[in-house]
């Protein structure tokens with residue numbers, strides 16, 4: 347994105363569109379009164395969040411003006427600004443505009459750079475299209491994205507603060523590309539190769555890959571069981587970024603990497619399988635987060651750990667009723683092969699706890715439909731055995747607008763996970779489904795401070811919402827980056 351600024355309206359350069367923001371029920375606007383005045387004074391335009399009115403201009407530096415509703419000023423937060431300016435991008439895209447002038451609104455609770463960051467973030471998160479699988483329809487109807495933005499009212503010295511926003515947005519795009527790609531292309535091997543390629547982006551990144559042979563030697567019984575029916579080999583991917591040599595803190599982010607989930611022998615019905623290329627969203631998020639942390643040069647030590655498999659169906663499928671031995675030594679009786687995410691995460695968590703000296707572990711996974719039933723598409727479920735970890739993640743959620751809601755790890759339900767012929771069973775009824783999955787994972791955390799985020803709802807959307815596109819959203823990356831910034835030395 348080409349960025350510039352102008353100190354005042356008369357110093358601006360020409361563009362395809364100018365955005366004039368307007369707070370709800372504000373008594374007057376200062377700019378372009380002749381053009382927008384009657385829309386406001388008639389009460390037709392109130393300035394509500396989500397409202398916009400397009401005007402055509404003559405003898406101005408832009409042919410179009412968008413009067414943009416910002417909502418109530420007293421209630422305004424970075425998130426409402428992100429959403430408001432997301433609407434501006436959608437209008438610009440509808441008119442195939444490539445360059446936009448933006449008059450920055452004013453708000454007492456945010457500094458100019460903070461305000462510009464929120465606006466720019468809303469713009470960049472919206473200014474995205476997944477086009478790599480399009481054919482002829484793209485020629486007939488090309489996607490036009492914004493290429494140039496000028497902020498009117500922003501000081502030149504504050505422009506640099508927007509670089510960080512762009513780096514983070516690039517991380518979000520990477521996650522979306524990985525999630526939206528064909529499952530036949532985004533295989534466990536492809537995720538391993540992508541992680542390996544990160545080493546070229548920073549000397550502080552080191553990638554270690556465990557292939558199938560190594561997984562067999564080391565006894566990753568659950569990862570191997572889940573992957574058995576697939577022609578694609580499983581991997582355990584470890585990407586470490588050491589940005590704080592003197593710090594003892596080591597944060598391990600574990601992401602579920604099921605590149606396609608048929609459910610296995612507990613086969614999913616068609617409708618439930620349609621979205622299952624998204625079952626590696628956790629993997630994409632933690633890989634993107636570590637690469638972005640490195641790109642930002644955060645002073646933090648963080649490792650992404652990704653167990654990655656395809657949960658296919660075939661004559662070699664792992665079996666219902668059989669018992670498999672995990673990396674930790676605990677044995678697990680399988681009563682649903684579609685509850686495979688917790689199995690591969692269990693092996694990864696116990697590997698991390700035993701070998702990586704983590705000061706905390708956070709796993710993120712599209713784990714249970716029960717989390718979607720409880721919290722829908724806008725919130726993720728958070729479970730944690732550590733108060734400070736939970737507090738910092740909730741604070742990051744508040745700041746980034748990537749919403750999480752903490753649910754308990756109720757010990758009374760642990761009993762239901764006991765197996766009569768092994769140590770544990772992998773599922774236990776529909777009630778409290780996301781909590782029981784979390785309690786299952788907790789068995790493999792060796793009491794390390796740990797949090798589990800079940801983002802089965804927000805990681806993949808069936809309709810675009812706010813600045814999130816349809817399908818892969820990249821949700822979770824900004825949450826992790828904000829968390830890592832807080833934990834930086």
Ligand SMILES: [Zn+2]
Nearest residue numbers: 607684685686
């Ligand atoms: Zn599944």
